[in-house]
Amino acid sequence: MNKGKVGRIQILTMLLLAITLAWSGCAQKEEPKAPYKIGGIFAITGRASFLGEPERNSMELLAEQINAQGGVNGHPIELVIYDTEGDATKAVLNVNKLIEKDNVLAIVGPSLSGTTLAVVPIVEKAQVPLISCAASVKITTPVKKWVFKTPQTDVMAVAKIYEYMQGQGIKKIAILSVGNAFGASGREQLLQQAPDYGYEIVADEKFGPKDTDMTPQLTKIRSLNPGAIICWGTNPGPAVVAKNMRQLGIEIPLYQSHGVASKKFIQLAGEAADGVILPTGKILVAGALPDTDPQKPTLLKYIADYEAKYNIAVSGFGGYAWDGLEILAQALEKAGADRAKIREEIEKITGHVGVSGIFRFSPQDHNGLNKEEAFVMVKIVNGDWQVVQ
């Protein structure tokens, strides 16, 4: 009994000592300037974690690098990152938390179009700059004062595919889209832009985000004899589509969206991935870019750093958050800790070379990308990407 008591007191003493030491350690390490607090809000878990996880990773990686180089004008960057699970309610709560509780200067994210549209009214009202990592064109069209976005829009992706297909002599197209915001937004663009290029949509089929068998849809599509199938979705559905097409012996070309632009898709679809054509940011083919490409050094550095830190293959998605924080850091450098000035400075950034493209913001354009630079068309050949013209 007595022994036990002594032990407890010793432990207590050591604990106190440790705390005191840690305290003094903190005090000694002088931090001359207050950190800049930046919020991050991504779908880190849940159905869109393939976006949110690399986005969080990239943002943390970049913050580390900036701080290692002395921060922004001497101010270190402090990140506060929350998980939305891809859910609108959670996104609203967390954005409020970032603004009201953590008092961040600006926010990067959310990952999804739906969650972004849900939080837009909040940041507009609270006047906090937000750089979204979501695809939908609706986020920045019409322009909202406080909202920017870094990913290429689905308008550009669709236009890129349609332009490429014009050289292939295809007239009739079948669409197969996933039943979530990404698929719905892509589908809308595919339907809307088809007449401009003189294509006829003969089938407009859908599949659920968790569906595991698309042979019924493909069987129906086959009976309508289209010249190509365009599948708009995110893994694993599109991989199943590719496999099912092999099974049914459908020989026409399969186009996919940039939503599957990662090695993961090739792993999942296996040999069925061969021959698939898709638009992607330059990141997937960074090594094969000509040396004259201004993005090449940025891309190679990002890939090397990311893979060194996390030891997993890079995807095109983490770059959205990387670009977001880089743009913020640039704006911070000129504006300091002032939300309104940060917003103004972002609008003035032109020619920033990022992962997803070259950003030229303006008061009329809060995305700042164009499709020629932001996308390349690639074809999967023997399990690897090959640029096609």
Added chain:
Amino acid sequence: MDLSSQILQYVISGITNGAIYAVIALGFTIIYNSTEVINFAQGEFVMLGGMAVIALDGNGHLPLGFSFLLAVLAVTLVGIALERFTIRPAKSSNPIALIIITVGASIFLRGLAMMFWGKDSLGLRAFTGSSPIHFGGATLIPQSLWVLGVTVVVMAALQFFYKHTITGKAMRACAFNRRAAGLVGIGVNRMVMVSFALSAAIGAAAGIVIVPITLCGYDVGIMLGLKGFCAAVLGGLGSSPGSILGGFLLGVLEALGAGLISSGFKDAIAFFVLLLVLFLRPSGLLGSKEVKRF
């Protein structure tokens, strides 16, 4: 391509999916019969089976058959642990509390799977080749035959177990009347544990055999569990033939709905038919008239 071979293709797709729904529904039925509880973690057994076999096949250089058995065994242990550490200590006769426990268990298992295997979907090589087999204008892949084969084996083994083994007979006795079974000396608690073990094992088997076709991620269990529950109710809760019938019916309905009516509404079509069936036959297609209450 003419309509008849199209429909044949839909039916073949439907039967492959339906076989899986049937096996999952059987898992629900086994546990329901011994506890009157719907185990919402049933889909998680399927997911764990799939993830475990991918991990085993990817790591070692074990033959696939060995990985298969090891994965089934591992998930069976999870099933036993679930019973031993959550259902039994609850000692509750309140089914709704037990159901929420299984909901909690499914969230817990899903979270663990996410921590172990990450958030991405994973794939597995087909058991025997992937070149499609042509069949009357329709095609199917060899793996579909594996799915059907395993389904038939599971059903036959279960039938044998119930009819010809003493444990199986005891379980049937528990399903009829737990108290009476206890009175004649059957260890009801042990039977509940056996039912969780069995249910986990066949769920895992289903999960393993579909991975090469459907891929597997930590969160596939929700949808599969839901479909399996739907099949079990459609066929009539507590009835094994009902579960099998319900599973195949659901699979074929979905495929035909997707192909012939609308792929966007395919699940709505399947559930609409389910509602109609329930309104006309309030205890499923082959269910008994006696219904359980909360």
Added chain:
Amino acid sequence: MIRFLKYTWFQVGSFGLLLALVPLVVTNRYYLNVMIFIGIHTLLVVGLNLLMGYAGQISLGHAAFFGLGAYTSGVLTATYKLSPWPAMVIAVVLTVAVALLVGVPALKLTGYYLAMATLGFGIIVYICFKELVWLTGGPSGLVGIPKLSIGTVVLDEPRTYYYLVWAITLGAIVLSLNIVDSRVGRALRAIHDSEPAARASGIYTARLKIWVFVVSAIYASVAGSLYAHFITFISPSSFDFMFSIKLVTMVVVGGMASIWGAVFGAATLTVLPEVLAVFHDFDIVIFGLILMVVMIFMPQGLTRGALDLWEKYRLQRDVAGGSLSGG
């Protein structure tokens, strides 16, 4: 009886007072937002608890009524520019119609068959939200839902919206307490205990069950409208099958057949994920674990479980006290 009633009003009164004071202390909008969501969830759960706890009928499709309220309000105000209050009334009317259409045949079912029927209904409604793109905006969601206003005052501050939500929720709680304490309430509990016995003693069980189903659907619809006007953006994924399960969990964790249990369950399961967010990717594992542990040790729910623990503690204290004086 009168004492009991007075006691109940005392409870409601002090709860109301407490709620009214909260915004005076809590000025952080984040916490107010959390409180607003607790209010909306409470409204939903109180209604569902009437159905589950008192009438003994399960619904795994309650997210559908929540969604019907949200989408009717959303579409009428955002697309057709109707003013929000009439839209909310139309939403209730529509929800009642749908609840009757589904409830009349479905409530002839019992137990798991009823659970499955309501689940199926919920999924069908969810798919309609997703697929009727021209009306609902599809999976991309519906934007531009206006904020609510009373007269010329726009309720766009969390504080004002907090008062609105909790005023309505408190009204619903009072209404529920009245229902529970009336002839109808006793009849409901009779149905819960034994439907044939209830029928034999002259209760129109079928009509009563449908009545409660409709009432709980109305609660859900109003909650949906409040949700839509609060976050001004809705998308189908907020009204999926998992949300229905979450609501049932709130009812059971709080404690069935207890109005205050419903409040407690809604509050606990709304706050818990926020608190667990510090564990990042581990949060759902811990959440599942907590859910299991609570239901294993308190199968009657947290409110009853807490009361039991208190009783046990008092007993032990008394016994201990007794033995001391005896020794």
